[in-house]
Amino acid sequence: MLKPFKHSLLVLGLVFAGSTLADEVKVAVAANFTAPMQAIAPEFEKATGHKLVAAFGATGQFYAQIRNGAPFEVFLAADDSTPGKLESEGLTVEGSRFTYAIGGLVLWSAAADYLDGSAAALKAGQFKHLSIANPKAAPYGLAATQVLDKLGLSEALRGKLVEGQNITQAHQFVSSGNAELGFVALSQVYKDGKVSSGSAWIVPGDMYEPIKQDAVILKPGANNPAASALVDYLKGPEAARIIESFGYTL
Incomplete structure (x- = not known):
């Protein structure tokens, strides 16, 4: 209730x-x-x-x-x-x-065939919006920025970022289609041993704190x-x- x-x-x-x-x-x-x-x-x-x-x-x-x-x-x-x-x-x-x-971080798209289990689509940059949580307020948003830094993509993708107030809003941007993909908490799309919908790249743990x-x-x-x-x-x-x-x- x-x-x-x-x-x-x-x-x-x-x-x-x-x-x-x-x-x-x-x-x-x-x-x-x-x-x-x-x-x-x-x-x-x-x-x-x-x-x-x-x-x-x-x-x-x-x-x-x-x-x-x-x-x-x-x-x-x-x-x-x-x-x-x-x-x-x-x-x-x-x-x-x-x-x-x-917690675990995942790059996720609501489209079943958008991601192939790797960072390839992220590196290609053929999308309009990438959703992340506000890195100043949400640790998962901070982790997302660490991954972009690690991949050398922070500057190239800066203009495509859309920030959610928290990780719930970041996920909503992707699930609603307002962003083609986004960094969200693995727990938001994972259940009983697998990603439950869409397509994803589960980010290796050594790419963020x-x-x-x-x-x-x-x-x-x-x-x-x-x-x-x-x-x-x-x-x-x-x-x-x-x-x-x-x-x-x-």
Whole structure:
């Protein structure tokens, strides 16, 4: 069920219908982790009896919101540096930060025959628009710029770039046809061991800095049993199975 939530971009309220004594945890989730969290949330609720309310958006924007007092209790970032900054600023529960997933980057087109599993189409440059997420706010966007630098294409393709506010918007530009191809999170197009639609080049991991995604309990969640329960669940085997099914490594 979608409902408004102050300080957030988009919220998915997932309601547990069990015990009235259940606690609720408010979670800020990096946009690239939307699908895995949507799969994890009902399993977490069934296992623990707690209610999870998740907001999805860009890591950089969540950082600003948290610093300005947004009442999130757990933060699942798209990098490890942003939770680290919050930790150094005294806004997290000491010792709660951990890496919950390592993300993959993919060059993707909604057209089934556009990409051949390599960077050939990117190098050829026979397209009008290449979608990426804002590299200043989204770690996957930064990774995309690193790949273009590595390929020596940054200057040649600068005029073709269209930036999404976050990785969700970058994916929407491609899926809608407004961009012929784009760099998106592997988790957005990958399910059960394969790219589920369109065509793709899964970018080798040595072409960009590892996208270590850290989670942390924020100060508002310090005394919330549901926040601790969520972190424990994310470290467990059921969450790991779901996370890996979307192309992440652990």
